[in-house]
Amino acid sequence: MHVLVTGASSGIGSEVAREFHRAGHHVSLVARRRELLDALAKELGARCHVAAVDLAKRATDTSWLAEVEEAQGPVDVLVNNAGMQWVGATVEIPLETVEVLFRLNVLAPTVLTRAVLPGMLARKSGAIVDVASMAGVAPASGMSWYGASKSALVSFSESLRSELEGTGVHVVTVFPGPVETPMAASAREDMKKSGRISNVPHGDAGELARKIVGAVEHRRARIVYPWFHRVRFVPWLGKWMTTRASRPS
Numbered sequence: 001m002h003v004l005v006t007g008a009s010s011g012i013g014s015e016v017a018r019e020f021h022r023a024g025h026h027v028s029l030v031a032r033r034r035e036l037l038d039a040l041a042k043e044l045g046a047r048c049h050v051a052a053v054d055l056a057k058r059a060t061d062t063s064w065l066a067e068v069e070e071a072q073g074p075v076d077v078l079v080n081n082a083g084m085q086w087v088g089a090t091v092e093i094p095l096e097t098v099e100v101l102f103r104l105n106v107l108a109p110t111v112l113t114r115a116v117l118p119g120m121l122a123r124k125s126g127a128i129v130d131v132a133s134m135a136g137v138a139p140a141s142g143m144s145w146y147g148a149s150k151s152a153l154v155s156f157s158e159s160l161r162s163e164l165e166g167t168g169v170h171v172v173t174v175f176p177g178p179v180e181t182p183m184a185a186s187a188r189e190d191m192k193k194s195g196r197i198s199n200v201p202h203g204d205a206g207e208l209a210r211k212i213v214g215a216v217e218h219r220r221a222r223i224v225y226p227w228f229h230r231v232r233f234v235p236w237l238g239k240w241m242t243t244r245a246s247r248p249s
Contacts, residue, residue, distance in 0.1 A: 002072045004028040006055060006112070007082030009036035012131060012179060015209035016079055021047065023213060026072045030055070031082065055082050056100045059107040062115040074123070075116045077216055080109035080153075081131040090144045098145055105149035110156050117169070124168035127216045130157035131174045134224070161221060172215045175224045179203040202226070 003020040007013035009031035017040065021027045026047045029037045034052035041048045049071045053064050069075060083105045086093055113128055120126030136154040139147025154173060161171035180202050203226040211223050224230045 001025045001076040002028065002069075002074060003077040003079065004030060004068065004072075004075045004116075005079040005081060006030045006109070007131075008040065009033045012176070012205045012208060013079070013081040014040055015205040016081060016212055018044070019206075019209040019213045020077070025077075028068045028072050028075075030068075055108040055112075056084075056104040059103040060111050062112060065112075065115055074119045076120075076125070077127045077129065078113060078116050079129040079131065079212070080112065081129075082108060083131070083133075083150075085143075086146050087142045089142065093145055101145055102149050102152075105146075106152045106156075109153060113156075113160070120169045121167055126169045127172060127219075128157070128160065128169070129172045129174060129212060129216065130154075131176065131212075132157065134175050134177045137175060170216070170219045172212070172220060173222050174208075174212060174215075175222065176208060177203065177224075177226055177228070179205050179208055179225070 003017075003025050005013050005017045005020070005027065008017045008029035013031065014036075017027050017029055021044045024047075026049075027044065028049045028051060029040055030051045030053050031037055032052065032054045034050065037050045037052060041050050049068060051064055051068050058064070065075075084101055086097060086101055109130060113130075116126070117128075120128075130153055132154045133146070133150040135143050135147040136150030136152075139151075154175075157171055157173040161173070164171060208223070208225050211225060214220070215223050
C-alpha cells in the first residue's frame, strides 16, 4: 500500500510516516524542508520517497504528484497533515499570513484530495485522512483564524465521508487536542505572550500516529485525541472547558 503523508518533516506527520512504514507500507514524505525529509527517509530506508513541496505556495498545483506516483504507485492512503497555526488577536495577524494559513490548512488538502480521489474511486478502495483540530470544533480565544481554517477542513472531511459511502473509499477525520510537537510548543509560547495559559491535557504524537494507522486499517470515521477532548463535542460543556483552558493568566 502506498501512503502519502503531507507535513511529514516533523511532529505528527513524521510519526505517522514511521508507523505506516513500520507496518510494511510504501511511504511518500511531503513537506517544505528537504533536509528533514531526507533525514527521515534515511532513517526509514527502503519503500520511502521524498517530495520537497511548499504546499502553501503550490496549494492548487498537484503536478508534483505524478513523480511520486511514478516512484511509488497510485496513492492508496492520503494523510492531509500539513498545516500551520496562529495564536493571537484577530486584528493583529498580517493579511499575508491569513492567506498562507488558509492555503495550507484548507486549499492544499482539499485540492490534493480531489487529485487522488478519481484513482481511488476507479479502484474502489482507498482512504483519506484529514488531520483537523479540536480548534475546528471548539476554538480557544486567540485562535479565530486557525479555528476557522480547521473548521473548513472538518466540514469538507465529514461531507466527503457521507458522499463516498459505498464506494470503497473511506475518510478519517482526526481531531487532535494539544499534542507535544514543535508547532504545539510554539503555540504555547504565543499563548503565554498574549497573557493566556493552557490547562488541558497534552497527548503524544507517536500514540496519535498509531491511532491513525488503526483507524485506516479498521475503517473508523473519527479520532479524538487525547480522549479527554471528547467532551468538547457537547456544546455547552465544550464552551466552558475551552474558556477555562485559555483564560488569561
